[in-house]
Amino acid sequence: MHEFALAEDIVKTIEKEISSDFSQMQEIELEVGTFAGVVTESLEFGLTVILKDKDAEHVKVKIISVPAQCSCECGHQYEIENIFQECPQCQSLNRSMNSGTDVIISSVEIAEE
Amino acid sequence: MKKKINISAQENNRIKAGENREIFKNKNILTINIIGSPGCGKTSILEYMAAHFEPKFAVIVGDVKTALDSDRLIQSGFSSAYAIETGGGCHLTPQQIQNKFNEINSDGLEYLFVENVGNLVCPSSFDLGEDFKMAVLSIPEGDEKVRKYPSLFLKAEVVVINKVDLAGMMDYDIEQVKKDCKTHNPNVEIFEVSAKTGLGFETFFEYLKGKKTKKS
Numbered sequence: 192m193h194e195f196a197l198a199e200d201i202v203k204t205i206e207k208e209i210s211s212d213f214s215q216m217q218e219i220e221l222e223v224g225t226f227a228g229v230v231t232e233s234l235e236f237g238l239t240v241i242l243k244d245k246d247a248e249h250v251k252v253k254i255i256s257v258p259a260q261c262s263c264e265c266g267h268q269y270e271i272e273n274i275f276q277e278c279p280q281c282q283s284l285n286r287s288m289n290s291g292t293d294v295i296i297s298s299v300e301i302a303e304e
Numbered sequence: 305m306k307k308k309i310n311i312s313a314q315e316n317n318r319i320k321a322g323e324n325r326e327i328f329k330n331k332n333i334l335t336i337n338i339i340g341s342p343g344c345g346k347t348s349i350l351e352y353m354a355a356h357f358e359p360k361f362a363v364i365v366g367d368v369k370t371a372l373d374s375d376r377l378i379q380s381g382f383s384s385a386y387a388i389e390t391g392g393g394c395h396l397t398p399q400q401i402q403n404k405f406n407e408i409n410s411d412g413l414e415y416l417f418v419e420n421v422g423n424l425v426c427p428s429s430f431d432l433g434e435d436f437k438m439a440v441l442s443i444p445e446g447d448e449k450v451r452k453y454p455s456l457f458l459k460a461e462v463v464v465i466n467k468v469d470l471a472g473m474m475d476y477d478i479e480q481v482k483k484d485c486k487t488h489n490p491n492v493e494i495f496e497v498s499a500k501t502g503l504g505f506e507t508f509f510e511y512l513k514g515k516k517t518k519k520s
Binding site (some may be wrong): 197200201205207211221227229275284286288292293294295297298299300 | 307311438
C-alpha cells in the first residue's frame with residue numbers, strides 16, 4: 192500500500208540528483224531488500240504511473256532483489272530467507288541485519304549526447 | 305552512460321524526518337511513534353496515560369477518516385490531542401507531523417506520542433523523526449502477528465502487549481510472542497499492560513522516564 196508513496200520519493204530524489212530531465216533517461220535501477228517490506232510489483236506499477244505523468248514512459252525500471260545479510264553474535268555472517276533462520280555456526284538468533292531492509296536507487300542510465 | 309546514485313529511495317523522507325528530529329531535540333521532547341493494528345488499543349493506552357502519566361505530553365493521532373480518536377482523548381479531559389486525517393493514506397509522513405507540530409503550543413512539552421494509522425505494514429517503513437517506534441499488540445488479535453509482520457518488529461525498539469487482563473480467556477502464547485519479538489530484535493523492550501485495569505503501566509512509565517532522562 193505504501194509503494195506509491197515510495198515511488199513518488201524515488202522520482203523526486205532522482206530529479207534532485209541528476210541535472211538532466213527524464214527525456215534522456217533510459218533506465219532506473221533499484222535494489223530492493225527482501226526484508227524491506229515492499230511489494231516490488233506495486234512499486235514498479237507506481238513508478239510506471241508517475242513516469243507516464245512526466246512524459247517519461249520510455250524509462251525502464253530494473254529491480255534487483257537484495258538478500259538479507261546478518262552478523263551473528265558469534266561473528267559469523269550469513270544470509271537469511273526467513274527471520275527464524277538460525278546461525279548455521281552456533282544456532283543463535285541473536286544477530287544484526289546488515290542488508291536487505293532498504294530500498295536503494297543504485298543508478299540511472301542516461302543516453303549519451 | 306550509467307550514473308551511480310546509491311542513495312536511499314527514502315531520501316526525501318529521511319531529510320524531513322531529520323528536520324523533525326532536530327526540532328524535537330532542540331525542544332527536548334521525547335517522541336514515540338506508536339504502530340499497531342486497528343483495535344489493538346493504541347488510543348486506550350493513551351487514554352490511560354492521559355489520566356495517569358504526570359509529565360506534560362501531547363498526542364498526534366493519524367486516521368484515514370475522522371478525528372474520533374483525538375475527540376475521544378479530548379472528551380476524557382485531555383486537551384493536547386490533535387488529529388491528522390490522511391484521507392486514504394495508510395501511514396503518516398514526517399511532513400504531516402511537522403505541519404501539525406507547528407500548530408501545537410509546545411512550551412514545556414516533554415513527550416510527543418504519535419499514534420500512527422492502524423496498520424502493521426506501511427507505517428513501519430516511514431521514519432517520522434521519532435526517538436523510537438513502539439509496536440502495540442493485543443491478546444485478542446492472536447499470537448502470530450509478530451511472525452506475520454516482520455518489518456515492524458525488526459524496527460520496533462519497544463513492544464507493548466495490551467489487554468493482558470484477557471490472557472486467561474484466550475489461547476495466546478505470550479512467551480512465544482516475546483520470543484518472536486526477540487528473534488526480530490534481540491534488544492527489544494517488552495511490556496505487558498492492560499489499558500482497562502492499569503496493569504503493567506508503572507514499569508512502562510518508568511521506562512519512558514528513563515529514556516527521557518537519557519535524551520536530556
